[in-house]
Amino acid sequence: DAGVIQSPRHEVTEMGQEVTLRCKPISGHDYLFWYRQTMMRGLELLIYFNNNVPIDDSGMPEDRFSAKMPNASFSTLKIQPSEPRDSAVYFCASTTGAGSLESDTQYFGPGTRLTVL
Amino acid sequence: DAKTTQPTSMDCAEGRAANLPCNHSTISGNEYVYWYRQIHSQGPQYIIHGLKNNETNEMASLIITEDRKSSTLILPHATLRDTAVYYCIAPRRGTSYGKLTFGQGTILTVHP
Numbered sequence: 669d670a671g672v673i674q675s676p677r678h679e680v681t682e683m684g685q686e687v688t689l690r691c692k693p694i695s696g697h698d699y700l701f702w703y704r705q706t707m708m709r710g711l712e713l714l715i716y717f718n719n720n721v722p723i724d725d726s727g728m729p730e731d732r733f734s735a736k737m738p739n740a741s742f743s744t745l746k747i748q749p750s751e752p753r754d755s756a757v758y759f760c761a762s763t764t765g766a767g768s769l770e771s772d773t774q775y776f777g778p779g780t781r782l783t784v785l
Numbered sequence: 786d787a788k789t790t791q792p793t794s795m796d797c798a799e800g801r802a803a804n805l806p807c808n809h810s811t812i813s814g815n816e817y818v819y820w821y822r823q824i825h826s827q828g829p830q831y832i833i834h835g836l837k838n839n840e841t842n843e844m845a846s847l848i849i850t851e852d853r854k855s856s857t858l859i860l861p862h863a864t865l866r867d868t869a870v871y872y873c874i875a876p877r878r879g880t881s882y883g884k885l886t887f888g889q890g891t892i893l894t895v896h897p
Contacts, residue, residue: 672828710887710888710889711823711829711887712887713884713885713886716884724884759828759829761828761829773819773831773834774829774831774885775831776828776829776830777828778827778828779827779828
């Protein structure tokens with residue numbers, strides 16, 4: 669398996685523009701997570717899905733952020749409009765939620781480094 | 786998640802064992818301890834996890850105290866490639882299923 673795939677790897681945009689980050693989870697995984705990492709706040713969970721349904725979006729910073737998972741093999745995180753403070757590395761992760769207490773082993777993608785000028 | 790406490794940084798000589806401690810005194814009986822690491826410019830990587838027995842895999846060993854209030858991650862023969870931030874996490878079960886809360890972790894520097 670190729671692991672979790674994210675695109676683009678780097679994105680530079682100007683303030684006010686729409687940004688779309690993409691993620692393909694590992695095949696067979698039914699949980700998908702979006703994280704953001706900055707120097708100031710560290711690695712923080714934004715939202716996660718189970719079977720394509722958003723379960724917890726309490727980490728989404730504000731209405732400018734939205735995430736979708738139209739099918740089991742694809743998810744997007746959109747920022748509209750983008751602001752300089754959104755500059756960060758965004759990670760996607762997936763796991764197989766077998767319902768057991770051990771199902772917290774998450775597999776992370778390489779991340780998308782976003783710079784908003 | 787149960788609160789975990791780790792040293793901010795540690796050094797280790799290449800080829801020696803690296804022992805990374807973690808305190809998790811509020812951990813509940815059914816909560817596992819997970820270790821992840823993040824090498825510079827990469828996504829976090831799962832290392833190992835355990836409940837109450839010691840665990841070993843191809844990457845590391847995990848020693849959990851009998852009272853489960855602390856654990857130690859052991860990299861038996863550290864290499865320069867093991868330089869990374871190491872996170873100890875005890876995810877809380879229940880409604881927050883699957884959520885991992887990454888703290889500041891321990892910056893491990895392996896030097897020649």
